[in-house]
């Protein structure tokens with residue numbers, strides 16, 4: 001079994017999602033001792049954002065030759081696509097930043113969302129090409145959203161990830177959630193404890 005472990009929190013040792021992704025991977029390894037783990041820290045080594053030059057290289061017109069300055073980013077795209085496509089389980093640390101995901105996590109999605117690799121369009125509409133894997137989204141957020149009246153209007157983090165992973169054909173998605181992190185020490189400790197307990201169920 002191949003596990004892809006992704007972190008995107010910028011808060012380092014203070015990060016809730018990093019603690020919970022590590023616990024999730026630990027549990028998965030306990031259940032599957034032969035599993036291999038690939039780790040990608042998107043905050044430590046962020047992929048470049050999609051600018052005009054990079055986009056032109058990712059969707060080359062006939063005769064296009066990528067400049068040497070883009071070679072490393074193109075190689076990184078292939079590495080990240082390979083990691084994602086070959087993984088059986090993907091654990092994604094996804095804090096809520098300004099109601100969405102960290103910009104580094106969005107940059108990763110922008111790289112793996114490739115027509116012909118993770119999805120394609122057919123006469124019947126879009127078709128996901130990356131199904132058959134399990135994804136665990138570790139969601140951390142300062143406030144409370146789940147089940148509240150404004151969840152639909154303000155959650156562009158979990159909802160976005162579910163949408164894009166679904167677009168890639170992934171149906172086996174588990175969310176481990178630690179929310180209310182900014183609502184005092186007790187609330188933070190309770191949320192973290194609950195999320196760490198939940199990791200035992202997803203292995």
Ligand SMILES: Cc1cc2nc3c(=O)[nH]c(=O)nc-3n(C[C@H](O)[C@H](O)[C@H](O)COP(=O)(O)O)c2cc1C
Nearest residue numbers: 009015016017095096097098099140141142143181
């Ligand atoms: C830049 C930034 C933006 C944030 N935006 C939100 C937000 O929109 N809504 C929210 O509930 N919490 C927000 N928070 C709180 C984080 O979601 C919370 O601290 C969470 O634990 C972050 O995950 P982490 O600890 O793994 O970094 C924000 C935190 C940061 C650092």
